[in-house]
Structures are given as C-alpha cells and as structure tokens.
Amino acid sequence: MVLPASGFDGAGASIMRNFACLFRTTGLGVIVMMLCVGAAVCAELSTPVHKPVAVVLVLRDGQRINGVVTAFNEEGFTLEDDEGSAHEVSWPALRAKQVYSLHQMLLKPGSGPKWMAVGHLLRTLPDGWKWSNFAFGRAAKLDPSLKSRVRELVRQKPPRRNADGTAKSYVEHDTRGKRPATTSPSPPVGLTSGNALGGGGLTGAAPPWPGLTRDDHDRAIEQAKAFAERAHLQVSGRLAFYETRYFLFFTDLNRDEALKWQALLDRMYDRMCEMFAVKRGTNIWRGKASVYVFRSDDDYRKFEQTLFNTPAENTAGRCHANSRGDVTIAFYRQLDEKTFANILVHEATHGFLHRYRTAVHVQSWANEGLAEWIAADLVPQSQTPKARRSRANQMLRQWRNLGPDFFTTPQIAGDQYGIAYTFTAFLISADRSGYVKFINGCKDGLDSVRSLEKAYGVPVEDIVAAYGRSMGVGHLSIAP
Numbered sequence: 106m107v108l109p110a111s112g113f114d115g116a117g118a119s120i121m122r123n124f125a126c127l128f129r130t131t132g133l134g135v136i137v138m139m140l141c142v143g144a145a146v147c148a149e150l151s152t153p154v155h156k157p158v159a160v161v162l163v164l165r166d167g168q169r170i171n172g173v174v175t176a177f178n179e180e181g182f183t184l185e186d187d188e189g190s191a192h193e194v195s196w197p198a199l200r201a202k203q204v205y206s207l208h209q210m211l212l213k214p215g216s217g218p219k220w221m222a223v224g225h226l227l228r229t230l231p232d233g234w235k236w237s238n239f240a241f242g243r244a245a246k247l248d249p250s251l252k253s254r255v256r257e258l259v260r261q262k263p264p265r266r267n268a269d270g271t272a273k274s275y276v277e278h279d280t281r282g283k284r285p286a287t288t289s290p291s292p293p294v295g296l297t298s299g300n301a302l303g304g305g306g307l308t309g310a311a312p313p314w315p316g317l318t319r320d321d322h323d324r325a326i327e328q329a330k331a332f333a334e335r336a337h338l339q340v341s342g343r344l345a346f347y348e349t350r351y352f353l354f355f356t357d358l359n360r361d362e363a364l365k366w367q368a369l370l371d372r373m374y375d376r377m378c379e380m381f382a383v384k385r386g387t388n389i390w391r392g393k394a395s396v397y398v399f400r401s402d403d404d405y406r407k408f409e410q411t412l413f414n415t416p417a418e419n420t421a422g423r424c425h426a427n428s429r430g431d432v433t434i435a436f437y438r439q440l441d442e443k444t445f446a447n448i449l450v451h452e453a454t455h456g457f458l459h460r461y462r463t464a465v466h467v468q469s470w471a472n473e474g475l476a477e478w479i480a481a482d483l484v485p486q487s488q489t490p491k492a493r494r495s496r497a498n499q500m501l502r503q504w505r506n507l508g509p510d511f512f513t514t515p516q517i518a519g520d521q522y523g524i525a526y527t528f529t530a531f532l533i534s535a536d537r538s539g540y541v542k543f544i545n546g547c548k549d550g551l552d553s554v555r556s557l558e559k560a561y562g563v564p565v566e567d568i569v570a571a572y573g574r575s576m577g578v579g580h581l582s583i584a585p
C-alpha cells in the first residue's frame with residue numbers, strides 16, 4: 106500500500122467519542138449482549154483534572170448526580186462515582202449556572218482563552234447568556250488583550266427564544282467584525298455542496314458543523330491516509346486501500362470481500378441520506394470516513410491500542426468520532442458474515458449521526474436504537490434483530506418499564522438494546538417524519554424527551570404506553 110506518510114496531526118487536539126460494541130455469543134452463535142461505550146471521552150484526549158473535584162450536581166431533568174470530576178473538555182466531563190465507574194456527562198445536561206461554577210473549580214484560575222471558550226460554550230445553553238458574559242469578563246481580567254473583543258461580545262443581544270428554550274436565532278460564536286452570522290443553514294462548499302442539515306432548518310441553539318472547502322476535504326483525506334500508513338507500518342503490514350465516494354476503506358481481507366463491504370457501507374450512507382432528507386450527493390464527512398477491517402481480532406486490538414491508545418478487549422468494533430469531525434471505524438471480521446454486516450452498519454450509523462447536522466451527541470437510547478434499526482433494515486438476514494426483539498419482550502415483561510435511566514443515561518445497558526431498537530422501530534412506523542423531526546431536535550440541542558414530545562405532540566408517558574401496547578405489554582411506564 107502506498108500512502109503519503111506525512112501531514113497527519115493526529116486526533117490529539119480534539120475530543121474523541123467512542124462507540125465500542127461488545128459482543129458475547131452463545132453456543133448457538135447468537136448475539137445475546139451488545140454494549141456500546143457511547144459518549145466515552147478518551148482520557149488522553151481530554152484535560153485531566155490534577156486534583157479530582159468532588160461535586161454534587163442536579164441535572165436539568167432533576168436527576169441528582171455525585172462523584173469526582175476526573176477530566177473535562179469542551180463537550181463535557183468525566184464523573185467517577187463511589188464505585189469507581191466513570192460516566193460521561195455533557196455540559197448541556199447541566200444548568201448554565203452549574204456549568205459556570207464547575208469551570209471555576211476546574212480551571213482555577215484558567216487563562217483568558219480558556220474562559221473565552223467557556224463563554225462561547227455557555228452561549229449555546231438556553232439559560233447561558235448571563236453566565237457567558239461573566240465568563241467573558243473573567244477572560245478579559247486574566248488577559249487584558251481580550252478586552253475589546255469581550256466588550257463587543259457583551260454588547261450583543263441574546264437570541265429570542267421559543268417557549269421550549271430553543272433559540273429563534275443565534276449569533277455565531279466567533280463572528281469577527283460587524284456582520285453577525287446566524288445559524289440559518291448555509292450549505293458548506295466544495296465536496297459538501299449539498300445540504301448536510303437534512304430536512305428542516307436548524308431550530309435550536311446548536312450551531313451546524315462548520316462548512317468545509319474542497320481544500321479542507323482534501324487535507325482531511327491526506328491526513329486520514331497518512332494515519333492509515335502508520336496503521337499499515339505498525340499494525341498489520343497487509344492493509345490494502347480502497348476508496349469510494351464517501352469512505353476510505355483499509356483492510357487485509359481479500360478483494361472480493363473488501364468490495365462487498367464497501368458496497369454495504371455505501372448503501373448505509375444512501376439509506377441515512379434518504380431517511381434524513383440529506384440532499385443526494387452531499388458529503389457529510391470531513392474528508393471521508395475511514396473504515397478499517399482486520400482479518401484477525403489481534404490486529405484489531407493492536408490497532409486500537411497503538412493508534413488510539415484504547416484497550417479493545419471484548420469489543421468487536423469501534424467508532425471513533427471527534428469534535429473536529431473525523432470519523433474512524435474499526436472492526437475485525439466476525440466469522441458469521443451476517444453478524445459482521447450488522448456490526449458494520451451499526452457502527453457506521455453512529456459515525457453518520459455524529460456528522461449529521463450539528464456536533465451535538467444524540468442520547469444513547471436514540472443513538473443505539475437508530476443504529477440497530479438501520480442495521481436490521483439493511484441486513485435483515487442477520488439473527489441480531491430477532492435476538493434483540495426477543496430480549497426486549499423478555500425485559501419489558503420482567504421490568505414493566507424501560508429499565509434504569511433509559512432516557513437519561515449516557516450509556517444504556519446491554520439489556521436495554523432490544524428496547525432501544527424496538528422503541529425506535531415503533532416510533533418510525535408510527536410517524537416517520539415525526540421521527541426525523543425528533544432526531545433533528547436532538548441534534549439542535551433539545552433534550553431527547555423534550556424533542557420526542559415536540560415531534561410527536563403527545564406526552565412521553567403516552568408514547569411509552571403506546572409502545573408497550575405494541576409489544577403486548579400493558580401499562581408500561583418509563584422508570585422503575
């Protein structure tokens with residue numbers, strides 16, 4: 106494989122979001138559990154806290170959480186609970202006042218640029234305007250050279266908001282000069298000549314992914330190829346390279362197999378575009394998404410450890426997606442072809458959802474549910490959807506609810522995958538355009554329950570009860 110060997114600056118500057126799907130198989134070879142470590146922020150890529158900060162916080166939805174904050178970045182923070190388990194919490198889950206106070210504790214005292222970043226983060230929160238001005242004020246105090254910029258920012262008027270707290274318009278963070286940019290969809294240029302925002306303009310506070318020029322795309326592709334060159338040299342030595350319109354595919358499988366999996370990825374891409382009304386021919390990626398498929402699980406694990414510094418024991422595949430917009434998916438080839446196809450589509454769906462519309466992370470239940478639904482749709486021969494449905498039936502009858510923290514947990518449990526899948530299937534079959542509105546609402550920054558109620562026009566309790574009836578379970582409630 107001949108690939109350019111320079112220019113890759115790694116993912117070190119950005120924040121990674123990993124989806125690692127763990128599979129266990131029974132003697133019959135049927136998947137019985139899959140656990141995605143969604144929303145995980147790689148420790149080496151976020152800012153570690155030198156002295157862990159103990160906190161008790163109340164989330165926007167009223168849930169109380171406590172533990173010690175061990176790392177943080179622009180997307181959220183890692184909270185370690187009493188039992189030593191780490192949880193990723195995104196900043197929008199907290200009220201703005203708490204986001205501000207927590208940064209006071211974490212930055213101590215911080216620097217001008219760091220507080221500027223906090224200010225911009227706060228401006229994306231529905232109740233964050235006042236607090237963003239405090240943050241900008243701090244920035245100017247720490248770095249007097251920022252004073253005139255801060256004066257300009259503080260003079261700006263807060264956006265008018267809808268009743269649900271979403272912004273009617275939002276002045277872009279870093280507008281230089283006098284011309285304010287709003288989040289009205291501005292189609293990116295170059296390869297991304299279509300509309301990656303999907304049907305319906307942005308309605309929330311979250312800004313769209315930045316537009317990319319053809320040069321930006323070309324540079325990203327070169328970086329991805331240089332990264333692959335490192336993988337080729339340090340991991341496998343047998344990687345061949347294939348390129349489709351939207352994917353860079355690196356594999357040591359034979360050519361026929363490689364072509365088959367590439368075609369499946371392209372079908373997944375088209376299916377997602379069709380579902381979310383992304384204009385045909387739009388490239389939603391930054392450059393292209395990189396997909397690695399290794400013949401051996403040892404090579405896959407070596408790749409994860411060497412290139413991403415991530416242990417991958419007990420995982421079958423992983424989607425790395427960072428805040429810069431890069432998406433890299435890695436797997437090893439499962440013996441069962443249909444199982445492998447299911448995993449491939451599942452992980453690639455996470456990648457697509459990351460790059461769709463805005464950088465906001467879609468809540469775990471909805472993310473996993475959609476990944477499962479698309480995988481079931483494109484690989485109907487796989488045993489996985491059947492196993493998921495049967496597990497959902499079993500758990501719903503046992504629990505009479507959706508299981509612990511279904512709508513709020515940063516990562517649903519293995520037993521909740523079947524519920525997430527069948528609930529998503531129910532939502533799509535009940536009202537497909539409502540479902541698209543729901544995902545759009547999530548990507549625009551709405552909490553998933555709020556977005557669900559807004560898109561379907563009924564209280565979430567009624568939606569869950571109707572889902573329960575569709576599964577033959579009466580009086581299904583949300584939580585235990």
Ligand SMILES: [Zn+2]
Pocket residue numbers: 124125126141451452455473476
């Ligand atoms: Zn997943």
